Amino acid sequence: MDLRLKINGSSSRCVILTSVDEKPAIEIDVPDDSFVQLIKKTGGPNIQNCFQCGTCSGSCPAGARTNYLVRGIIRKALLGLKQQCISATELWYCTTCYTCTDRCPQDVKPTDVIKAIRNVAVAEGYMLVPHQKTAQKVLEAGHAVPLDKESWQDLREKVGVERVPPNASRYAEAIEEIKKIAKKTGFDKLVEDKAEK
Amino acid sequence: MAKKSFYHFLGCIIPHRYPSVEKAAKLVFNDLGISLLDMDGATCCPAPGVFGSFDRVTWATIAARNLTIAEAGGHPITTGCNGCFASLWDANHELKHDDELRDKVNENLAEIDREFKGTIEVWHYVDALYQIAGLEKIREKVxxxxxxxxxxxxxxxxxxxxxxxxxxxxxxxxxxxxxxxxxxxxxxxxxxxxxxxxxxxxxxxxxxxxxxxxxxxxxxxxxxxxxxxxxxxxxxxxxxxxxxxxxxxxxxxxxxxxxxxxxxxxxxxxxxxxxxxxxxxxxxxxxxxxxxxxxxxxxxxxxxxxx
The missing domain is CATH 3.40.50.11810 (Rossmann fold)
Known part of the structure; x- marks a missing residue:
């Protein structure tokens, strides 16, 4: 199984929303709540406050242009449909603007719920390749956007500041510390290149 | 009154892509009599929506490492980036209020001989300018x-x-x-x-x-x-x-x-x-x-x- 999600370059709305395939009824008398419990522990403690009013999706600038539907994802999570939640590409269209969080009448903190579900997705190997590369940059350079070209240093000189700023770009020991942290938390393994299957 | 000092958290985009913001901040804060101190060895905040989405504990630990640099010097942090502000402010807040997270983070920080103590605050430039300098003083400088x-x-x-x-x-x-x-x-x-x-x-x-x-x-x-x-x-x-x-x-x-x-x-x-x-x-x-x-x-x- 290829665990990495792919977003097609040109059209991001290609994901089929409805189909002629027969959809089985979600017959769940007692939902498996292990996913909900995991989300609550991973940073979305208020997920069970949700009563599905849809204020989140109605406020969502990402939902206005993609198939990202906060309310739907939360409902799926509450039904215990873990695999559907964590494998969905649209999970990654939230810009974390927190508009839904500021408007939610139930204090669900939907942004935090989405971030928690993303944590679960990543832990289970669902991570976009560009995200993986960004994470790797922090482990290599101490910065997600590194001072990786001479021309960036020239730009700094041009505005009248030192060519290399006093951050991890100057101090190699800072990068070493980040590497040690990543090793301790297992983050290095989480974001390393996986063998193509 | 002693001159107010902040540790200047640069992040990634300001120093590496928009250094004009770094220089402009130095000019403005200097004009207003507020010191910006170098924060030696600070790293990526790390990006809240990115790293916070990947692994909350790693995100909080790297952010906490940055916070410990300011804690050691005893001055608050200021940053001109909404993302850096979110990571540092949110992590600082969460670590002060969530003992379980704090224990995990400090266990990780022990690997590099650091400890989050929760002794400083994080300010966005906007808040530092609005609250510390004040609009009246800013208007006088225009x-x-x-x-x-x-x-x-x-x-x-x-x-x-x-x-x-x-x-x-x-x-x-x-x-x-x-x-x-x-x-x-x-x-x-x-x-x-x-x-x-x-x-x-x-x-x-x-x-x-x-x-x-x-x-x-x-x-x-x-x-x-x-x-x-x-x-x-x-x-x-x-x-x-x-x-x-x-x-x-x-x-x-x-x-x-x-x-x-x-x-x-x-x-x-x-x-x-x-x-x-x-x-x-x-x-x-x-x-x-x-x-x-x-x-x-x-x-x-x-x-x-x-x-």
């Missing part, structure tokens, strides 16, 4: 008022949201950022989509730049529908990158040309305080570098005859 210049705002998200947590401004009707920008003498131009996200955050720009640019384009179109503006001011370098270099990308992806001058609030204030654009390199914004263009000096009311 020697080049932007009279007649039409200014649109992009406050961005993370310096004021989530509002229940940040507790400083009404995120549906914010006034702090506007009041700060209005000290420049520019005329505030409201537009419908002023408060929507620039589109870059939450790892969306990295995942799908075209979708991220759709947000930006919506903002530009909304501003044009409101009659347009001579500049757009933001308190965040990632928003600045998205709005500034984003115009070049929009042209590529959507074949539509926008020409807005985008200023970080400290760049606006540096100019208003009488500094010349060359003193901090306003013309080095990526939009100008890539288009081989320059700011619309006349619209901004700046004479640059000596260039």
């Amino acid at each position: 020697t080049r008022p932007f009279t007649g210049v039409r200014m649109a705002l992009h406050p961005g998200c993370h310096w004021m949201r989530p509002k229940i947590l940040k507790q400083k401004d009404d995120s549906e009707r914010p006034h702090i950022f506007r009041e700060l920008c209005e000290t420049s003498g520019a005329e505030y131009v409201p537009y419908k989509d002023e408060l929507i996200c620039c589109g870059a955050g939450g790892a969306v720009r990295t995942a799908d730049v075209k979708i991220a640019l759709e947000f930006t384009k919506q903002k530009f179109d909304s501003l044009i529908a409101a009659g347009g503006a001579d500049m757009i001011v933001t308190p965040c370098p990632f928003c600045e990158l998205q709005l500034d270099a984003g115009q070049v990308e929009i042209q590529k992806y959507f074949e539509q040309e926008y020409k807005f001058d985008i200023l970080h609030v400290v760049e606006l204030l540096a100019l208003a305080f009488g500094h010349e654009p060359d003193e901090f390199g306003l013309a080095t914004h990526l939009q100008y570098m890539q288009r081989k263009s320059e700011p619309a000096w006349e619209n901004l009311g700046i004479k640059v005859g000596e260039h």
Whole structure:
């Protein structure tokens, strides 16, 4: 199984929303709540406050242009449909603007719920390749956007500041510390290149 | 009164892509008698919507490592980036209130002989300027008022949201950022989509730049529908990158040309305080570098005859 999600370059709305395939009824008398419990522990403690009013999706600038539907994802999570939640590409269209969080009448903190579900997705190997590369940059350079070209240093000189700023770009020991942290938390393994299957 | 000092958290985008913001911040804070101290060995904050989405504990640990640098020196942190502010402020807040997370983070930090103590606060430039310097003192420093210049705002998200947590401004009707920008003498131009996200955050720009640019384009179109503006001011370098270099990308992806001058609030204030654009390199914004263009000096009311 290829665990990495792919977003097609040109059209991001290609994901089929409805189909002629027969959809089985979600017959769940007692939902498996292990996913909900995991989300609550991973940073979305208020997920069970949700009563599905849809204020989140109605406020969502990402939902206005993609198939990202906060309310739907939360409902799926509450039904215990873990695999559907964590494998969905649209999970990654939230810009974390927190508009839904500021408007939610139930204090669900939907942004935090989405971030928690993303944590679960990543832990289970669902991570976009560009995200993986960004994470790797922090482990290599101490910065997600590194001072990786001479021309960036020239730009700094041009505005009248030192060519290399006093951050991890100057101090190699800072990068070493980040590497040690990543090793301790297992983050290095989480974001390393996986063998193509 | 002792001079107020902040550790200056640079992050990634300001020092590595928009160094003009770094220089402008130094000019403005110096003019206002506030010291900015180097924060040696600080790393990526790390990006809240990116690393916070990947692994919360790793995110909090790396953010906490940055916080320990300031704790050791005993001064608060200030940053001019909404993302850096979100990571450092949120992590600081969460670690002060969530013992379980704090224990995990400190266990990780022990590997590098550090410990999060929770002894300092994190300030956005906007809050430091608004609360520590104060609008009155800022107005006194304005020697080049932007009279007649039409200014649109992009406050961005993370310096004021989530509002229940940040507790400083009404995120549906914010006034702090506007009041700060209005000290420049520019005329505030409201537009419908002023408060929507620039589109870059939450790892969306990295995942799908075209979708991220759709947000930006919506903002530009909304501003044009409101009659347009001579500049757009933001308190965040990632928003600045998205709005500034984003115009070049929009042209590529959507074949539509926008020409807005985008200023970080400290760049606006540096100019208003009488500094010349060359003193901090306003013309080095990526939009100008890539288009081989320059700011619309006349619209901004700046004479640059000596260039």
